[in-house]
Amino acid sequence: MEKYSVELKPKEEKKEQKLPPLEKAEKGKVVMRFAPNPNGPPTLGSARGIVVNDEYCKIYDGKFILRFDDTDPRTKRPLLEAYEWYLEDCEWLNAKPDEVVYASKRIPIYYEYCERLLEMEKAYPCFCSREEFKKFRDTGEECPHRNIPAEDALEIWEKMLNGEFEEGQVVIRIKTDMKHKDPAIRDWVAFRIIYEDHPLVGDEFCVWPTLDFESAIEDHLLGITHIIRGKDLRDSELRQRYIYRYFGWDYPITKHWGKVSIHEFGRLSTSELRREIEAGNYEGWDDPRLPTIRALRRRGFRPEAIRNFILSLGVGENDVSVSVKNLYAENRKLIDPIANRYFFVWDPVKIKIEGLEEEVEVKIPLNPTKGGFRVLKGMRDIYICREDFERFEEGDLVRLKDFCNVRLVDKENAVFEFEGFELKDVKKGKNIIHWLPTEGVVECHVLGIERNYEGLAEKNSLNDLGNVVQFERFAFCRLESFDDKLRAIYTHP
C-alpha cells in the first residue's frame, strides 16, 4: 500500500527573474499599464500585455493600471460585456489592476488639452479630405488649413463639439513637421467626428480622440513610467512625443515586442475571431478551440502556466512563432502531480473474459505522486477502446492495467481468455491497456480540439467534477459537468 504513497515533492520554484531588468526602473516608483480596446475577450495575445506589464510591476513593487482605450465607437466598437471579461481575466491571471481607467468616460479631459494645443497653435482644424491630405503628407507640403489663427481654430472646434459639422468634414491635426523624414509622423489626426452611440457612454459625444492622442494624454496624467506594447505602436511614440514636447512633459520609457503567432492558433486577432464566431464556425468566445483566455480557463489551464508560457517568450522585438506544446508543457508541470487518474474508454467495445472465476475488486492508484486509490470492479464483461481492440490479433497477450492478463482467443466474438492476475509477461508497452467494467461507469463526452469523443468513464471520476483529471493513455481533461452524461473538455496530452 505504501508503495504508492510517495511523498509529494513540491517542485521548488526557482526564484530567478523571468524578465530582463527594466531600464531606469526604481523599486516602488514604476507605473505601467495595459491598454486594450475591449472589442472582444482577452486572448493569449492580450495576456502577453497583461502578464508582462503586471510581472514588471510585481518585480518593482509598481502600480499596474488597466486602461480601456475605447475611443472608437464605430470601426473597433467596444463590446459591453468585454469590459467585464478583461477585469475577470486579469484577476484570474493573477494580474489584478491597482486602478482601472475608462477613456470613454474621460473625454472632456482630452478636450481641454486639445483646446490648449489649439491656443498654442500646435494643433489645427483641417478640412482636407483623406485623399487631399495624403498628397500633402507624401509631398511634405503644408495644407492650407495649417496656419489658421488660434481664435478661428477655437471657434471651429466649438462648432465641432456642437455638432455643426458632418462626419469627415473636419478633423483636428497635431502639428509635427511636414518635412519629417517618416511620412507616417507628419501632422497626424487627434480628433475626428463620429455620430454613433458608444456602448458605454451613449451619444454624449460626437468628437472622439484617436488612440494616439488619448493615450498620450493619459500616459502623462496617469504617471506612466514605462510602456511595453506591440511594435505596431512604435510610431505612436514618435507622434506623441510632439505633444509631450509642446507641454514640456517627459515621455515614458518604451519597449516594443514583435508579433506572436501560435502554430496551432495562427495570428491572434480579435477581429478575426469575432468574424469566425459570427460565421458560426465556433460555439462562442469560450469554445475550447479558441485562443481566448476564457476558453483556456474552461479547458483547465492554470493561470501560472499561461504566465510562465508568456514570460518564456521574452520581450524581444522579433516576431515569434511558437507551438502551443510549450504551453502544454508548462501546464503539465503544474497539474501532473495533482491531477487524479481515471479510465476513459472511447469508442468502447465490449469484450468477454472467459475463465475468470469471480469478480474482483481492483485498486488502482489515483495519482502516482500523491497516492490514493480508486476501485473498479474486475469482471467478465468489460469495455476496451476500439482502437486497442482492432490492433490485437488472436493469440495476443494483453495486460488490463492493474487488473489481469488476458489472451485474445476469438476476435470475431471479442472473447479473451483469463491468464492470471500476476503482472508478468506483459510488463510494459502498448499491450498494457486501460479498460472499464460494465458497472460503475458513466457515459462521457469529451469536447476535443480536433474531434470530439464519445465513450465511458469511471463513475469515480465524478468526485473530481470541476477539476482537471488525467484520463490515462488519453489526455488531461477538465470535467465540466454531469447531467445525463459526464461532459469533459480536452485540456492537452
Place this chain on the structure above:
RNA sequence: GCUCCGGUGGUGUAGCCCGGCCAAUCAUACCGGCCUUUCGAGCCGGUGACCCGGGUUCAAAUCCCGGCCGGAGCACCA
C-alpha cells in the same frame, strides 16, 4: 516606394549595451534508455544554433561596413 526594427539549434529564449570566463543558457520538440503496470504520462540521457561576406582586434555571437532574409508603420483602427 518612404521610414523604422530585427536575424542565436526544428521552435522559443539567455548572452550582445560594457569584446575574452561562450567548443554558447534554459525550455520545448525530436531520438534513445528507464519504470512491479499510463511507451499518448513520468524519470534519465543524447542530437542540435551564433544569416552571409568583409573590417577592427592578440581576441567578435558580441564593435564597424556591405549584402541577403524577415517584420512593422505610412488610417478621420486600436
